[in-house]
Amino acid sequence: MDTISQSLALALHMVTHVDPRLAQIVGLSIAISLTSTLCSAVIGLPLGAAIGIVRFPGRNPLVVALNAAMGLPPVVVGLVVYLLLSRAGPLGEFGLLFTPTAMVIAQTFLIVPIVAALTRQVVEDAWVEYREQLRSLNASWWQSTLTLLWDTRFSLLTVLLAGFGRAASEVGAVIIVGGNIDGVTRVMTTAIALETSKGDLPLALGLGIVLVSLVILVNVGAHLTRQWARARFG
Secondary structure: OHHHHHHHHHHHHHHHOOOHHHHHHHHHHHHHHHHHHHHHHHHHHHHHHHHHHOOOOOHHHHHHHHHHHOOOOHHHHHHHHHHHHOOOOOOHHHOOOOOHHHHHHHHHHHHHHHHHHHHHHHHHHHHHHHHHHHHHOOOOHHHHHHHHHHHOHHHHHHHHHHHHHHHHOOOHHHHHHHOOOOOOOOOHHHHHHHHHHHOOHHHHHHHHHHHHHHHHHHHHHHHHHHHHHHHHHO
16 A cells, blocks of 8 residues: 555656656647547548538448448557558558657548547538538538538547547557557556556556546536537537
């Protein structure tokens, strides 16, 4: 018990005094997660909105597949990206394996289905409400997509925050494609796993405190955004 108390005290000291090693790991984690979320937004938002508006053959199976992809096992995604980026893979010539870029690619694969599936639901609900009005204005499907994306922007912000939370807490895929290299690809989740196995509880606990705090802040931000949007726009 004394050992745990001492480790927790040291962890709090590292967090409050911004330990350089901890700060480097946290900074890399946030940078990779933000980049992955941005890439997922660029792909997932228009994809989900288009599926929510346009009716085409095979749409229903695509929606089912998209919803199922939200639960993709991270280790499987990591394995697929590893095979793509390995020397024997189709993208091996670029030398991306065991780099932050590889981790961004893996996280993007994981987040895109979440962003696209949730965006589809949000935009489809808005489409049901505004469909007749947009049609009366002779808006094309692309114009309708952009209009509804803008109209539902606050709801979609919470979708992106959910994607960021998933990226920040991911460990399976990033450890496979990143290699958990100290100072290069070691992020909070992989560092916690490694430091715990090594017995370095202060650093593991410090990173855990930061990670949990980050997830809480993301959820609080999403909640406050929804409340603010509801109060201002009804």
